Amino acid sequence: MAKSTSEEKVHSQKEWAMVIHGGAGTILESEMTPEKFKQFHGALDSALTIGQKILASNGSALDAIEATIKFLEDSPYFNAGRGAVFTHEGKNELDASVMDGSNKEAGAVGGVTNIKHPISAAIKVMTNSPHVMMVGRGAEQFSKQQGLEQADPSWFKTDRRWESLQKILQKEKSTGAVYEEVDSKFGTVGAVALDKNGNLAAGTSTGGMTNKKFNRIGDSPIIGAGTYADNQLCGVSCTGHGEFFIRYAVAHDVAARMDYLNETVEEASDFIINTKLKEVDGSGGLIALDKNGNYAMPFNTAGMYRGYISPDERFVKMYKE
């Protein structure tokens, strides 16, 4: 009997796996055109292939999420890197974080404007500094010192996001009210991977929210809120209304519920997103993997761009299905 249980466990253990998201609060299904569908679906599918190549050939979870998130940062379709939303002042301010489940080391950058791949800067903070978090100009100086690729701020600019800001500024001017675009703050990207050595890594990257002011920092660069990883439990990356994810320490809470309540990754993630956060109108979702490569990807918004890949399963989804 003991042997059979153990064999079952081995069977349910994936050799490697990766789960990704391109943000909750997607384009409404009713407004999705075939062309847009192809763009988003294609980008998410390509991102899965990038992680697959690394993980299937014995690469590390950390390398897999870095390469995957860099690709999503370069893609103009998501609110991270190129394609990030604009602040009130018409700038792209980027946040990213990473956690390595093998040693619980972590790194994050907040409010950076000229680092081509914020996720790589977060990794450098983790591996090449004694710190976990750097912000603004200091983080930019560090990334330069580390030899990371710099980008002219214009690299991040897309017409779609620029027009979103202009529309809001116009609305503010005509009504006198203050708007921070709730709808378009949800395009954050993230990835969680499990490699053949049983290591979990999680990362998140974002441009924050359209028309954001006062150097606001959301949950994406906050370890415990937007990102968490622990080889013994799970890896987590969140997306949504960041303030709620900070106040509820969402990413750490998934790990805590698995650890202390013995919940599965699906139970813990689902309870937090669909009960705890839903009850307080905290909109968003998360992706997570447990140490066996089982995934959870709950969201309480209309949709969440997401995908999963392992040696025996692969899919990209956008809405509830």
Place this chain on the structure above:
Amino acid sequence: MAKSTSEEKVHSQKEWAMVIHGGAGTILESEMTPEKFKQFHGALDSALTIGQKILASNGSALDAIEATIKFLEDSPYFNAGRGAVFTHEGKNELDASVMDGSNKEAGAVGGVTNIKHPISAAIKVMTNSPHVMMVGRGAEQFSKQQGLEQADPSWFKTDRRWESLQKILQKEKSTGAVYEEVDSKFGTVGAVALDKNGNLAAGTSTGGMTNKKFNRIGDSPIIGAGTYADNQLCGVSCTGHGEFFIRYAVAHDVAARMDYLNETVEEASDFIINTKLKEVDGSGGLIALDKNGNYAMPFNTAGMYRGYISPDERFVKMYKE
């Protein structure tokens, strides 16, 4: 029997309570002079009186921690507000955060240089903005817009901290190595209060670490790491080697262990500080109150400046005793 249990509970419930800290990693007991003892002890004792006056006369937990922390920020003896340590560039960069356990709202500022009371700025972010965290110049602009008292950066300067930086810079110059002063990064202040209405609030304020570079952000302005509060569970404020407190989501973990493992505030706090963090050489301590006004104040350093007050108990302590 049921009645008697209920009466016992009422008996163990404090009408109000407050716990404070002035940092872990204090001046070594062997180097403590009677004069210094008087200064530190006196400041902590005065801080308790400030909270006492507010809480005993029906004031809110939030008002109590704000007034108490403002006093500790103004005191030159602690690494927060006036008396903050210096960055590598010779600046005082201040971080603070607050959480209101009654609604789990939270606020934080990071890397601010001219706000006289960073704790008040964190409270304004919580109460008067849709955000949880603002950093740098944006946070400064917001605080000004909110009418908070501004200070010339020279207000925060003390000779003692300036000399600490000069000593390290000299050491770096002569050895070529890079130092960030571990010893003097521990003077963070914090307070947790329970008011007569059963509301818990927690706040933390710091100057970070001597010779810090790259706009490093520690745990003090991170909700879930340095500060947490939930009326149903506890209020927590941390002090110590901030990177570990972020990676282990210490403040939220106290609440999670109480919630999911049914541990007392003492059990949860002690396990995290003296087992979890100790095992990975994460030095520091925390203060916490549960919803009945019971306190915990474990630390794994030589000392921690701390104090507690309730209608029937009052003390200030510095070392293990």
